[in-house]
Amino acid sequence: MALLQLDKATIRFGGLTAVSELDLAIGNTDLIGLIGPNGAGKTTAFNLITGVYQPTSGQISFNGQSIVGSKPYLITARGIARTFQNIRLFASLSVFDNVRAVFHLHLRGDVRHALWRGRGYHEEEASIANRVIELLEIFQLAKYRDEPAKSLSYGDQRRLEIVRALAAQPKLLLLDEPAAGMNATEKVELTRLIRFIRDKFQISILLVEHDMQLVMGICERIAVLDYGVKIAEGTPDEVRRNPKVIAAYLGE
Amino acid sequence: MNLNLRHAKTGLLGALALCFLVTLFSKFINPYWLYILYDIGINIILAVSLNLINGYTGQFSLGHAGFMAVGAYTAGVITNQFGQLNAFASGGVFLGALLAGGLMAAVAGLLVGIPTLRLKGDYLAIVTLGFGEIIRVILQNVDSVGGARGYSVMHGWTNFFWTFGLAAVTVYVIASLVNSTYGRGFIAVHDDEIAAEAMGINTTKYKVSAFVIGAFFAGIAGGLYAHSKQYITPGGFGFMQSIAFVVMVILGGMGNTVGVILAAILLTLLPEGLRFLAGVQQIPGVAKMYPLSWVGDTRMIIYSLLLIVLMLTRPQGLFAFKKRQR
Amino acid sequence: MTELLQQLINGLALGSILALIALGYTMVYGILRFINFAHGDVFMLGAFAGFYLAPKIATFVPLPSVAGALIIFGLSMVICAALGVLIERLAYKPLRKRPKLTVLITAIGVSLFLEYAGQFFFGASNKKFPDILPTWPVTKVLSLSVNSNQLIVLAVTLLLLLGLRFIVMKTRMGRAMRAVSFNPEAAALMGVNTDVVISFTFALGSALAAAAGILYAINYPSIDPLMGIMPGLKAFVAAVLGGIGNLPGAALGGIIIGVTETLVSGYISSTYRDAIAFAILIVILLVKPSGLLGKKEVEKV
Numbered sequence: 065m066a067l068l069q070l071d072k073a074t075i076r077f078g079g080l081t082a083v084s085e086l087d088l089a090i091g092n093t094d095l096i097g098l099i100g101p102n103g104a105g106k107t108t109a110f111n112l113i114t115g116v117y118q119p120t121s122g123q124i125s126f127n128g129q130s131i132v133g134s135k136p137y138l139i140t141a142r143g144i145a146r147t148f149q150n151i152r153l154f155a156s157l158s159v160f161d162n163v164r165a166v167f168h169l170h171l172r173g174d175v176r177h178a179l180w181r182g183r184g185y186h187e188e189e190a191s192i193a194n195r196v197i198e199l200l201e202i203f204q205l206a207k208y209r210d211e212p213a214k215s216l217s218y219g220d221q222r223r224l225e226i227v228r229a230l231a232a233q234p235k236l237l238l239l240d241e242p243a244a245g246m247n248a249t250e251k252v253e254l255t256r257l258i259r260f261i262r263d264k265f266q267i268s269i270l271l272v273e274h275d276m277q278l279v280m281g282i283c284e285r286i287a288v289l290d291y292g293v294k295i296a297e298g299t300p301d302e303v304r305r306n307p308k309v310i311a312a313y314l315g316e
Numbered sequence: 317m318n319l320n321l322r323h324a325k326t327g328l329l330g331a332l333a334l335c336f337l338v339t340l341f342s343k344f345i346n347p348y349w350l351y352i353l354y355d356i357g358i359n360i361i362l363a364v365s366l367n368l369i370n371g372y373t374g375q376f377s378l379g380h381a382g383f384m385a386v387g388a389y390t391a392g393v394i395t396n397q398f399g400q401l402n403a404f405a406s407g408g409v410f411l412g413a414l415l416a417g418g419l420m421a422a423v424a425g426l427l428v429g430i431p432t433l434r435l436k437g438d439y440l441a442i443v444t445l446g447f448g449e450i451i452r453v454i455l456q457n458v459d460s461v462g463g464a465r466g467y468s469v470m471h472g473w474t475n476f477f478w479t480f481g482l483a484a485v486t487v488y489v490i491a492s493l494v495n496s497t498y499g500r501g502f503i504a505v506h507d508d509e510i511a512a513e514a515m516g517i518n519t520t521k522y523k524v525s526a527f528v529i530g531a532f533f534a535g536i537a538g539g540l541y542a543h544s545k546q547y548i549t550p551g552g553f554g555f556m557q558s559i560a561f562v563v564m565v566i567l568g569g570m571g572n573t574v575g576v577i578l579a580a581i582l583l584t585l586l587p588e589g590l591r592f593l594a595g596v597q598q599i600p601g602v603a604k605m606y607p608l609s610w611v612g613d614t615r616m617i618i619y620s621l622l623l624i625v626l627m628l629t630r631p632q633g634l635f636a637f638k639k640r641q642r
Numbered sequence: 643m644t645e646l647l648q649q650l651i652n653g654l655a656l657g658s659i660l661a662l663i664a665l666g667y668t669m670v671y672g673i674l675r676f677i678n679f680a681h682g683d684v685f686m687l688g689a690f691a692g693f694y695l696a697p698k699i700a701t702f703v704p705l706p707s708v709a710g711a712l713i714i715f716g717l718s719m720v721i722c723a724a725l726g727v728l729i730e731r732l733a734y735k736p737l738r739k740r741p742k743l744t745v746l747i748t749a750i751g752v753s754l755f756l757e758y759a760g761q762f763f764f765g766a767s768n769k770k771f772p773d774i775l776p777t778w779p780v781t782k783v784l785s786l787s788v789n790s791n792q793l794i795v796l797a798v799t800l801l802l803l804l805g806l807r808f809i810v811m812k813t814r815m816g817r818a819m820r821a822v823s824f825n826p827e828a829a830a831l832m833g834v835n836t837d838v839v840i841s842f843t844f845a846l847g848s849a850l851a852a853a854a855g856i857l858y859a860i861n862y863p864s865i866d867p868l869m870g871i872m873p874g875l876k877a878f879v880a881a882v883l884g885g886i887g888n889l890p891g892a893a894l895g896g897i898i899i900g901v902t903e904t905l906v907s908g909y910i911s912s913t914y915r916d917a918i919a920f921a922i923l924i925v926i927l928l929v930k931p932s933g934l935l936g937k938k939e940v941e942k943v
Contacts, residue, residue: 376743431924431927431928434931435927435931437742437743438676438677438742438743438746439927439931442677442875442879442923443920443923443924445875445920446875446879446919446921446923447924449875449917450920450921453913453914453917457913457914464913559750559754562750566747616758617758617762619754620754620758621755623747623748623751623754624733624748624752627737627748627751628736628737628748631737631740631741631744
């Protein structure tokens with residue numbers, strides 16, 4: 065059974081059908097790319113999966129349960145985390161706190177612990193701090209732990225956003241154009257990083273990306289959207305040779 | 317500037333003990349100054365609790381005086397049911413009345429918080445202002461608490477211990493809350509609601525909690541205020557009052573507890589200082605007479621100009637020396 | 643029935659005044675996306691400008707007279723227009739790129755400043771507004787007593803609305819205003835001088851507020867430096883009710899608030915009067931936040 069299953073998922077805004085009858089299945093530890101020309105509906109598809117938008121029709125299920133109608137924060141709690149095309153970090157929080165804020169999902173105690181400040185609270189906070197630092201260290205961000213998130217370089221902000229999403233301990237990670245604005249060296253590094261994340265955390269990754277080379281390089285399977293419709297799906301080689309895809313990109 | 321919370325609970329207990337000690341000697345303090353001290357403590361509670369809503373959570377409430385009014389009237393009505401009591405009983409009744417006032421205000425906060433969820437920035441400001449005004453108008457129409465004429469509160473039970481003890485509790489609760497992993501969610505909501513929601517933070521719950529907790533402490537402050545002044549009118553809780561609390565939060569630097577406390581102290585003392593200046597006839601060491609009585613008439617103009625200049629030059633607040641880093 | 647009609651007429655007069663103030667809020671919001679909290683105080687300044695002008699004008703044009711009233715109207719509008727531009731230049735313009743909250747708080751500061759400065763210079767007590775317009779007894783139609791001043795309010799409001807519509811729809815400046823309101827960056831790129839447009843908007847809104855101030859003072863002839871607070875807030879509610887940024891909406895909202903408020907104070911209780919506008923505001927924001935005639939804005943993710 066697929067981890068995430070989209071079944072004829074459709075969303076219309078007024079007269080515009082942004083995503084039309086999209087079928088997509090993602091299995092455990094899959095690394096899948098979602099590509100398409102500008103305005104093809106890739107980010108809209110992300111927003112459907114994460115509950116920012118509700119589908120006009122069709123079904124979306126995660127782990128065998130429907131997530132249609134769920135609030136975004138509940139979907140995250142179930143195990144889908146994401147990054148944003150235009151980085152959305154918590155700008156006034158430190159690098160450390162950006163990640164720590166997400167750990168509330170895994171808190172055992174509630175507010176009363178925070179107010180009583182007993183030993184249990186301190187132990188839990190200490191263990192959270194350790195896990196945050198561990199994550200930051202994996203991504204070489206620990207040295208910036210007390211810097212405000214907005215003071216990081218662009219590439220570091222992108223990485224921090226990924227770390228923050230991983231802190232939710234997702235089973236599926238959605239990356240929205242992670243290579244946007246990166247230079248060639250950074251892209252090579254990113255490719256390595258995405259593979260590493262999948263192998264280390266044993267999760268599935270769905271990647272929306274403009275950079276064909278990057279997508280072709282790491283994804284096992286690629287779905288192509290054009291005007292909200294899936295026009296092709298297959299291995300990178302199959303997609304590369306598909307005349308419909310070529311037409312969509314070259315713009316007939 | 318941030319509170320070091322490592323020994324927060326010890327600090328709170330110490331503060332309470334100190335407040336108790338000061339109270340024992342408070343009869344040696346000039347009553348005029350004692351009442352100004354009460355005002356300071358009450359304003360600290362109001363500003364610090366509003367800071368949770370406006371500063372940390374990034375909402376914009378202009379209705380804090382309305383919550384204060386709910387607490388003031390509730391506590392006043394409750395204690396007025398009692399005659400003269402001994403010190404011990406009065407303390408218990410007073411604490412109960414203050415908590416009841418806080419709870420009623422929290423209910424009001426819930427009623428305000430839920431419908432305003434969809435609103436942001438200036439819309440939110442104006443709607444909370446509207447809620448505050450509605451509370452005021454309703455109080456004006458309740459004859460059993462005197463309507464627009466006002467309501468007499470029999471017992472002057474507010475003292476140094478209650479005022480500053482509860483101020484310490486307020487600071488402790490709000491600082492502990494926002495500094496916990498759970499409480500980072502408030503700031504996450506402030507920074508980016510969409511990202512917060514995507515990170516599993518129930519933004520609705522956080523925003524409503526901020527309103528409820530903030531309103532609770534405003535209600536407590538209202539109860540203290542009622543038993544300090546012993547006479548309350550609906551007009552005393554108008555939106556000009558709410559604006560004054562907002563100014564404290566802004567001056568202190570939104571989301572900066574220490575700064576907000578300092579601002580509450582400063583802004584409570586400022587009118588007294590200007591009043592003092594207005595009485596000066598001669599500047600020491602200067603032979604010529606320079607009566608400063610004009611200060612009295614222009615102090616509110618100065619106050620408003622300071623606010624404008626502050627916004628133009630230091631919108632991050634007077635006491636924000638360092639960027640928020642925790 | 644007569645009573646109801648009577649209340650409706652009173653409500654229309656109040657509503658027209660609110661509509662004139664609401665237009666200023668809505669125009670500024672349309673262009674700068676912020677609530678000019680001090681707008682209600684410009685309304686107050688309009689009334690005081692009339693108050694102080696009246697004796698000066700009376701030295702060469704006898705008052706009350708139509709000619710004298712027109713001069714007072716015109717001069718007050720010009721004075722307030724200039725003040726509006728001045729306020730924008732000094733207090734708001736330096737903050738144009740700052741967070742909206744900073745600007746809102748500054749506007750609150752400006753509002754407090756105008757109120758306190760008003761109390762200092764004009765005195766805090768109520769003043770009787772002089773009779774600048776001759777009143778004539780209006781015949782009782784259907785046993786309705788219609789005050790001539792109420793008719794003047796309706797007529798002047800209508801004229802000003804038509805004038806505003808002409809400016810916004812038919813003139814170059816009006817076109818520029820609409821362009822900036824639609825998309826400030828694009829308008830600037832197309833050669834629209836946004837600074838001039840913003841100043842003009844403030845001038846226009848403030849002039850209308852001044853007119854409203856005098857109409858108010860003619861009708862309820864007691865003025866004081868804090869008189870702008872409540873009408874200002876209610877007019878803002880009117881602007882939201884009609885759909886903020888929408889000119890006909892602001893006028894409609896003003897009329898609705900004015901009539902509702904008058905009916906409630908006439909039939910239910912006058913002490914609840916001040917809460918009506920806010921109750922309407924809360925309901926409209928819950929049911930249709932974009933207002934009666936407004937468009938919806940969505941945040942892009």
